[in-house]
Amino acid sequence: MDRNAEINDIVEHFFRHESGKMVAVLTGIFGPENMQLAEDVVQEAIIEAIQNWTNKDIPKNPTAWLYRVAKNKALNVVNRNKRQQQFNPDTTHFLQSPWTAEPAMDLLFSEQEILDDQLRMMFVCCHPSISPDSQIALILRTLCGFSIAEIGRAFLTAPKNINTRLVRARKKVRDAKIPFTLPAPTHLSLRLQVVLEAIYLLFNEGYNATDGPVLIRKDLCEEAIRITELLIAHPLFEHKTRIYALLALMQLNAARFNARQDDDGKILTLEKQDRQQWDHSLIQKGLINLEKSADDQITLYHILASISAYHCTAKSFATTNWKGILKSYDILLQSDNSPVIILNRAIALSKVEGAQTALAELGKIANEPVMESYYLYYSVLAELHLQLEQLPQASKALKKAVALTTLPAEKELLRAQLDRCQKK
Numbered sequence: 001m002d003r004n005a006e007i008n009d010i011v012e013h014f015f016r017h018e019s020g021k022m023v024a025v026l027t028g029i030f031g032p033e034n035m036q037l038a039e040d041v042v043q044e045a046i047i048e049a050i051q052n053w054t055n056k057d058i059p060k061n062p063t064a065w066l067y068r069v070a071k072n073k074a075l076n077v078v079n080r081n082k083r084q085q086q087f088n089p090d091t092t093h094f095l096q097s098p099w100t101a102e103p104a105m106d107l108l109f110s111e112q113e114i115l116d117d118q119l120r121m122m123f124v125c126c127h128p129s130i131s132p133d134s135q136i137a138l139i140l141r142t143l144c145g146f147s148i149a150e151i152g153r154a155f156l157t158a159p160k161n162i163n164t165r166l167v168r169a170r171k172k173v174r175d176a177k178i179p180f181t182l183p184a185p186t187h188l189s190l191r192l193q194v195v196l197e198a199i200y201l202l203f204n205e206g207y208n209a210t211d212g213p214v215l216i217r218k219d220l221c222e223e224a225i226r227i228t229e230l231l232i233a234h235p236l237f238e239h240k241t242r243i244y245a246l247l248a249l250m251q252l253n254a255a256r257f258n259a260r261q262d263d264d265g266k267i268l269t270l271e272k273q274d275r276q277q278w279d280h281s282l283i284q285k286g287l288i289n290l291e292k293s294a295d296d297q298i299t300l301y302h303i304l305a306s307i308s309a310y311h312c313t314a315k316s317f318a319t320t321n322w323k324g325i326l327k328s329y330d331i332l333l334q335s336d337n338s339p340v341i342i343l344n345r346a347i348a349l350s351k352v353e354g355a356q357t358a359l360a361e362l363g364k365i366a367n368e369p370v371m372e373s374y375y376l377y378y379s380v381l382a383e384l385h386l387q388l389e390q391l392p393q394a395s396k397a398l399k400k401a402v403a404l405t406t407l408p409a410e411k412e413l414l415r416a417q418l419d420r421c422q423k424k
Contacts, residue, residue, distance in 0.1 A: 007053050010062045011046055016219050018063055019046075020143040021114045022070055024121035027142075029074060029108065032124045033174040035142065041077060045070040071105050118143065118227075119234060123183050125169075126194040129176040134169035137162055139198040144223060150205055182236060189239075195231070196246050196301070199224050203250050216257055225250050245293035245301035251286035252308035255279040267413045271317040283312045303332045322351035339365040343377055346384075355387040375404035379414060386421065394421050 019042050026038035045066050059065040107113065125139040133155065140146040148166075152159040172178075183191050206220025228247045232240055259273040268274075290305050307328045314320040329345035342365050350358035362381060371377040382397035398418040405411055 016145045024117040028117045041073045122195045126191040127178045130172045134165040135194045136198045137165045138169045144202045241293045241295035244289045248286045248289035249305035255282040339368040355384040359384050375401045
């Protein structure tokens, strides 16, 4: 592998898997009001790594090297600003003495402290004084290693808007003097919901990447599952049915990863996938967690997990229980009648009541602004027209879908469909 490529791979891996942990610990040291400072220290450590490794050998344990550099930078920040800036007195007191600094830093970066600080960080980001859209943007940025561009795509909005949200959120954290602690039991449920939404967005970005050369970014999905398992394992949460439902949903969807593309990287639709390549052990874990999620209060994650379970337990595409899937979407519509849900429901509706009925349903969202730039809307529209042998309409929709998607694998699939359509 090219040396620069190897360095980039290491840094990318660190940023995805470790930077959130490090930002959480440093935020505990500096205080939530200095969250940006924590991010800056991590960024400086990464820049130093790139510069150092470009000119010298890459260390045998790059992650340990980066942690050591970040620890040293954090100590320098504390000592340089101990009279000018107020940090967390519970931790910085021990960091200012050469006798206690190193053992104190080792304790702060211990595995258990990192886990606890990540949870604290999640709930700082989801404090009620911060607007919901800024909450999710903040947790994706600080804990999940999302770039500004990735968060923008997740929200279907411009990067500059995400920057504005992040600046506003950090200001709220400072102004409200939000403590670096876990919420009281009375506030836990509401703030947990925002945490789960952020995790689900993270998984979705990995499950169907919105940019780059690859369709699936397994590292993002694995991180989303890891954070959810962290929530389940923590004794803070007694009522975990929502968390189990989200975990089940992600596991059932992730179980199909290996069958979603052929050896050449071409996308395989659900109908063409080799179900023997599905991870059946992960499917079983997902089904078990879906059972654990049973509750009188049904959430979005319960319904979507049940839909995924219908797909995962069908022996073939032809035997899929589309009526059960449609019923699940009908239940979902009672609480969420967003354009994306209506679009997804239309697919199941076409299997049960035909393409013409599904097209009529899509007419309800044809003028929705968010659908105008959503390539999947035009992809589904084309598929329904194809089923009805309406080739000119199908071609028009496919051309629009090709123009809107940026993912090479998606473009290739849509262009192949367009070629077949135009040859008929």
